[in-house]
Amino acid sequence: MLKQMKRLKIVRRLTRLFFQASASLPVKKKQVMFESYSGKQYSCNPRAIYEYLKVEKTDYQLIWSVNKDFVKEFEERNIPYIKRLSLRWFFELARSRYWVTNSRMPNWISKPSHTIYLQTWHGTPLKKLAADMDDVRMPGTNRDRYIKNFHKEVENWDYLISPNPYSTKIFKRAFQFHKDMLETGYPRNDQLVNGNTEQTIMRIKKELKIPLDKKVILYAPTWRDHHNAGPGSYHFDLKLDLKRCQEQLGDDYIILMRLHSFITKAPDFSEYKGFVYDVTKNQDINELYLISDLLITDYSSVFFDFAILKRPIIFFTYDLEEYRDDIRGFYFSLEEHAPGSIVKTTDECIQAIERSSTENNQLKYEAFFNKFCLFDDGKATSRVVQNVFKAGE
Template sequence: ILYYVNKFLMMHLENLPKIFEESDEKFQINYLEKLTELIAKLPDEVIFELDALDYLVQNILNDSFEWIKYEAYPACLTLAEIISHRAAPNKFTDTKWLRLEKCVRKGSVNPLRNKKNPTVLTPIKKKFVSFFSRKVVFTIAKLLPVAKDNVLLVSNKISDLDATFMPIYQTIKQKHPEKSVRAYMKMRPEDNHAMYYLTYFWNLGRAKYVFLDDYYYQLYSIRMRKEAEVIQLWHAAGAFKRFGHSSLGFKDSISLDFETRAHQNYTTSVISSSDLKPIYAEAFHMDETKIEAFGLPRLWKLFDQDYKEFRLDYFQKMYPLLKGKKVITYAPTFRGNSEERKAFQLELNLRKMKEELGKEYVVVIKLHPLVSVETQVPEDLADFVLDFSGIEMNDVLIVTDILITDYSSVIYDYSILNRPIIFYAYDLEAYSLERNFYHDYLEFVPGPVVATTEEAIKLIQTNQMITGKLQDFAEKAFEYHDGDAAARIIDYVMQD
């Protein structure tokens, strides 16, 4: 749906300035009204990822507004209102989207007519604005009454709502339409940096609810107001590698002071199983009574049969290489610090795998988001290997028949599908010194462990990948085996 809607809209919008220049007011009004109707009917999943919507706001309503006739202004304002209402909550840190929101707030198209380009901040000015916002704006905002309907979704790792935040957002809008949801994600080049910092710390100081799913440095040096609910959704299922306070003393850890500041503001932590409460209590240094086993919002895809069938059909149409083949996905975790991640090398011998398995299988590469190196598939492997590193993990898992990984928590997600996992742990000893695990690795993992590509190939050829541990592993890892985690979380957090 997204692909075709995007293509349809872009085909029309690219020529719209010229068409509007030559058209009368009746045509413009009719066109804008039809466009408004279409955008109002599209589902959130399409709206939030629609490049054409950005193009409409950036290139048409802002850059080409002069071609819209006076008589069409009311229709243009209605379009702006529906876009502002339907758009992803992280859009409104961009200057042109802020201009659109200002139109709606003022009930006038004047902000689009009287455009002013934002001042470009130098690095020194950025630091000053950030410092001022954190120390002054946030402090003043905390002195004001809490804004009970203000909800923030925050992350430094992603620029758009992902499979974790999307169901949280949709559930809030469905169950609590009175709530005002804002998302402050990883800052983009087009964002108005001054406005981003000022509005972010103002809203943070007044917010009743803050949702995050990872480390988030903006919270390290501040204390949230006592009325605020800070909900840590944590990006990884289960408890495989050590993290937080549990990792102190190992090579990849930082310091006690860092971990304390990083996790000090949480009021609730959401996990997948009650059995994990002691582990998360230690990792976040928080009381077990504040840890709730509601499940992870992003896992809804793996429980929704209709979605899985749709996604499988989509992949096979978009990537003809997958048709008639079984899919082996290689999803290694990251290693080392940020510099070491840039030099990450795939240890799996893909040419050997093609030679032995190429008639029946294809290999999909899914690198960890923290690995910044790009995978260049060699020309001679283009008919055997696909790089899906930019695709959401659970979408990749749906199309996966065999998962090869090492120390990644993706094993919890994939266990829901009850499909075979091979653990390619070629550097187990070294990695144990870097991060280590909560359990004995060899006894804990729900699949065979290999150290070479040849061993992995042999397991696949002889179909000896499933162990008796897999089903028990999935049963213990999840309190609920459904896709309703977001509803449970919101019902608990927003009881008032």
């Protein structure tokens, strides 16, 4: 273990020197480096901005940073990419005029002075963030170190996107961000406004090869800080009884299972073939929102985005008290403000699904929408591009 740590320090020192040397070379003024969830996905706000610039036929050179284990989708889509943490990656990253990412970059990399760093982030917060966290349960760190490293990374950000005024206040305080906050709405959500058509929904369903005659449930839980086997290795304990769900709902519904990108050890869903479809790795979640008739989640920020569609949401919060009071903490009372039913058992969840088509939560949904989704008008990407790329020319 000690030898590995020493080797890692040496590698980081050498790559840092290489990065710094590369940054002294002439800047590529039109080059944009994109990354989503540490290179694990082609998704989220970076994808929306990338596709907007591509459709607009700008003269920007657009490149993706991709984890070596997730290159397949980029190759299939013919998207230009560089393997994350490769020598070429350091070289091109150092010379790029723009960085666009929705999660943090490696903490030991310092942004060159010629680079404009657009941090898009990836959700409206229910869970406490960074400096607002009372405790940090993630392995390999503690609260003080985690917050210090987080704020060190924030110093590199030139722009930060906010989806709503509520998030703006939290981001400024929790992230200690004092530069340009773009209160534009999230670019990724433009698709939920502009792409919510029967034609698009049918296309996505056919691509996924799911039944066209059944209703679609999207189950998208978040990760648990304390469910880990070491740094960067999280598991998910499935509490929803899928067998019982299949027995009760299988004639009318299918379930799309979407685990958090942090989960490295997933449950086996093979025995539920034809009822449960694991879409964790191969699909942008916005496309999954569009084809879903109903969302089941817990404390994930996905419900803020799904609310744009004004479709039923069920909160399966079997560990609510522990997660809220001991693990993470919330910014508001989920019981009071959740735009949907809160359940703690599989049977309660099934009952909530069965009554979802007739239950009237319109007033609660409207109040939630008006607070968190008013910027979602289908034009957020255009606003971001105008603020960042036009200003940077």
